[in-house]
Amino acid sequence: MIQKRKFLTPVLAPIFLFLGLIVTSLPAGAAVSDDGLTAYYPFNGNAADESGNGYDGVVYGAELAPDRFGDPDSAYHFDGQDYIWVDLNTEVFYGDFTVSVWVNFDNFNNDYPHIIGSESHDFVLHGMGPIYGIEKLREIGFYQFDENINDFVGLLDSLYKLNTGEWYMITVVKNSLNFSMYVNDILRNQTTADNDLATNGSYITIGSRRDYNGGIPWKGYENSTLNGYIDDIRIYDRALSEIEIKQLYGAPVCGDGVKNGDETCDFEDAMGEGIPEHYTCSQTCDLVYVPYCGDGIKDENEQCDDGNTENGDGCDENCQSEPVTEDAPFAKLIQDTINLHASGEIAKDSIKKEFLAKFTHLEKKYEQAEAGDRCLRDKIMAAYTGLTLKHVQTKISQYVKKGWITPDAAGLLNADIEDILSFMKEKYSDQFCAKLWRCCNNKPKPEDCRK
Numbered sequence: 001m002i003q004k005r006k007f008l009t010p011v012l013a014p015i016f017l018f019l020g021l022i023v024t025s026l027p028a029g030a031a032v033s034d035d036g037l038t039a040y041y042p043f044n045g046n047a048a049d050e051s052g053n054g055y056d057g058v059v060y061g062a063e064l065a066p067d068r069f070g071d072p073d074s075a076y077h078f079d080g081q082d083y084i085w086v087d088l089n090t091e092v093f094y095g096d097f098t099v100s101v102w103v104n105f106d107n108f109n110n111d112y113p114h115i116i117g118s119e120s121h122d123f124v125l126h127g128m129g130p131i132y133g134i135e136k137l138r139e140i141g142f143y144q145f146d147e148n149i150n151d152f153v154g155l156l157d158s159l160y161k162l163n164t165g166e167w168y169m170i171t172v173v174k175n176s177l178n179f180s181m182y183v184n185d186i187l188r189n190q191t192t193a194d195n196d197l198a199t200n201g202s203y204i205t206i207g208s209r210r211d212y213n214g215g216i217p218w219k220g221y222e223n224s225t226l227n228g229y230i231d232d233i234r235i236y237d238r239a240l241s242e243i244e245i246k247q248l249y250g251a252p253v254c255g256d257g258v259k260n261g262d263e264t265c266d267f268e269d270a271m272g273e274g275i276p277e278h279y280t281c282s283q284t285c286d287l288v289y290v291p292y293c294g295d296g297i298k299d300e301n302e303q304c305d306d307g308n309t310e311n312g313d314g315c316d317e318n319c320q321s322e323p324v325t326e327d328a329p330f331a332k333l334i335q336d337t338i339n340l341h342a343s344g345e346i347a348k349d350s351i352k353k354e355f356l357a358k359f360t361h362l363e364k365k366y367e368q369a370e371a372g373d374r375c376l377r378d379k380i381m382a383a384y385t386g387l388t389l390k391h392v393q394t395k396i397s398q399y400v401k402k403g404w405i406t407p408d409a410a411g412l413l414n415a416d417i418e419d420i421l422s423f424m425k426e427k428y429s430d431q432f433c434a435k436l437w438r439c440c441n442n443k444p445k446p447e448d449c450r451k
Contacts, residue, residue, distance in 0.1 A: 075231035
């Protein structure tokens with residue numbers, strides 16, 4: 001895989017380490033597939049095409065200069081009369097393509113400072129000078145002509161002003177008849193063409209336009225020459241993806257399999273180490289919690305979720321509602337309800353003091369009586385069902401006022417407690433009234449127990 005060579009000489013290294021913010025803010029191109037790479041000019045001491053396809057450039061006047069990393073002889077500087085000529089047929093710009101180039105303008109004094117393009121306007125990428133007015137000055141323009149060279153196709157401008165003396169990566173992508181322009185790794189503009197494109201050119205020039213008659217590139221086109229630096233030109237015969245452009249720029253990319261930047265995960269390692277149980281990796285490379293039965297959070301596919309997968313406590317192992325069994329511990333039912341609906345430890349502790357103490361006491365009495373005094377057991381059940389909803393709801397209302405639970409949570413808590421109490425009343429009322437009549441010498445009628 002072809003990459004720009006980057007190094008610092010012993011003399012320059014301390015300088016650029018001191019200027020680390022500037023250097024590191026202009027990263028090297030990351031590993032992007034060479035698939036479809038037609039030409040590549042890293043300008044490592046010359047204008048050779050390092051794609052291996054042999055489209056070497058011929059330099060006319062441009063001088064080698066430091067690149068954006070400060071590496072000497074790794075970019076070319078153009079003084080307004082220079083250019084690089086490349087014997088590359090412009091048919092490459094007829095189908096899908098991507099052109100990416102790093103540029104650093106000295107000024108925008110000329111109207112159409114040429115970055116790269118063909119002599120027949122098959123492809124032209126240029127700066128926007130004074131002729132465009134203040135509104136567009138210092139932006140980047142792109143266009144192609146139709147096959148008759150009388151109308152623009154894919155006309156774009158960057159909608160973003162460049163500063164002089166700073167490096168920018170400019171990328172133009174054609175995908176079918178859709179055109180996109182990026183400044184650095186940010187998509188700045190898009191358009192769609194509806195005409196066939198011109199493919200009449202037999203070469204391209206860098207740094208200056210060449211006239212139709214084959215004259216000296218800058219003759220008659222003085223306003224189309226560039227003053228500044230150019231580096232790392234890549235021409236592909238395919239449309240790079242947005243992820244690939246970010247990789248080319250060196251920005252952190254969600255989906256490249258490498259966790260970096262602000263990412264908490266990345267797709268390729270989503271099933272690897274570092275991904276907690278019950279989490280997944282989102283499309284934006286953030287960890288996202290995946291609800292599951294037993295986590296205490298009721299989701300749309302659950303009728304209930306009491307924080308466990310036990311059966312017989314009103315919410316079964318599949319988080320579907322079920323009757324509360326006779327053996328279900330009363331205190332645990334209420335505690336699960338509180339843990340589910342109360343917000344914060346203070347709220348939970350206070351509610352437990354109000355309710356769990358009573359429920360736990362009743363539960364112990366119930367357990368003691370279960371194997372002994374049947375009448376005592378029924379008295380305990382009568383006492384349990386005698387806890388009125390009014391008392392419970394009054395206490396819960398106080399917690400809402402204190403901000404310990406929300407009104408919605410209070411409604412859920414009331415509903416859960418009411419379900420438990422209603423079930424217990426239904427299950428035991430007739431039974432314990434009849435037994436009280438017989439063994440406790442009380443004479444209530446069974447129907448009185450429902451009042």
